[in-house]
Amino acid sequence: MEWTDEGIVIGVRRHGESSAIVELMTREHGRHLGLLRGATSKRHAPLVQPGNVMRAVWRARLEGQLGLYSLEALTARTDxxxxxxxxxxxxxxxxxxxxxxxxxxxxxxxxxxxxxxxxxxxxxxxxxxxxxxxxxxxxxxxxxxxxxxxxxxxxxxxxxxxxxxxxxxxxxxxxxxxxxxxxxxxxxxxxxxxxxxxxxxxxxxxxxxxxxxxx
Incomplete structure (x- = not known):
């Protein structure tokens, strides 16, 4: 399973040492959660903040699974x-x-x-x-x-x-x-x-x- 959509970060919850469960409100897939690996890294941490608009790619083996996010910031509102x-x-x-x-x-x-x-x-x-x-x-x-x-x-x-x-x-x-x-x-x-x-x-x-x- 895979889709690409635009989404706004509305929640981030740390998961393990370096990952996080990111909650997006997406345009076509509703309120959707996914695991982002390396979320606490210097690259991802400033971008995965509430209010930011992301280009999201979600992948999972089965539709009902949490799945993995690949995220790219489109609009940053952290400041x-x-x-x-x-x-x-x-x-x-x-x-x-x-x-x-x-x-x-x-x-x-x-x-x-x-x-x-x-x-x-x-x-x-x-x-x-x-x-x-x-x-x-x-x-x-x-x-x-x-x-x-x-x-x-x-x-x-x-x-x-x-x-x-x-x-x-x-x-x-x-x-x-x-x-x-x-x-x-x-x-x-x-x-x-x-x-x-x-x-x-x-x-x-x-x-x-x-x-x-x-x-």
Missing amino acids: LMIRVPHAAFGLSHMASLLHLLAERDPHPGLYEVLAAILGAIEDPDSAGVLLARFELAMLAELGFGLELDACAATGGRNDLVFVSPRTGRAVSEGVFLTQRIFEPRGMKLPDARDSFLSALKREAARASPFRRSHQ
């Missing part, structure tokens, strides 16, 4: 994840949500959403809205799509409010995720979500004096 706290917490939260998906179940649309969000998440003014869009996409993939094109009370399509990028209220509540996804599974909303929101607030507080001085 971003270190430099921008909300980006790291946001990725951690999205990875936690992706763990709700069955392994190896393709979700190409969700992969594209994840890739687009990671490409723009550095901007704190849009990061909250981006994360909310990923949560909505996850809800839809799990069968809980929300109708946001009309007012639930009046049926009207004018003056609709989606998510406020200024207040982040719809992002911070997380009502649908809690009630539809986590509580039925006996789980709590990931801590990374609160950490993401706290990081955004800290960054906004630091930016406020600078913005006022330039008005």
Whole structure:
């Protein structure tokens, strides 16, 4: 068995002295794990980091086996994840949500959403809205799509409010995720979500004096 695909690193777990089990969210093969030999080497360690986009070749004798990865970095975001706290917490939260998906179940649309969000998440003014869009996409993939094109009370399509990028209220509540996804599974909303929101607030507080001085 062998395939080649593009994937985003969402988890790395050390295995033995020099190898690691790498978890990718791939475009065509879903959330997929594989063993990477030499993962702790100087060549691989800086590349196999959460958020990085990889060209992945997966090989196994049988389809159900863990298999081996051969990886090549296409886009590196290690510096971003270190430099921008909300980006790291946001990725951690999205990875936690992706763990709700069955392994190896393709979700190409969700992969594209994840890739687009990671490409723009550095901007704190849009990061909250981006994360909310990923949560909505996850809800839809799990069968809980929300109708946001009309007012639930009046049926009207004018003056609709989606998510406020200024207040982040719809992002911070997380009502649908809690009630539809986590509580039925006996789980709590990931801590990374609160950490993401706290990081955004800290960054906004630091930016406020600078913005006022330039008005």
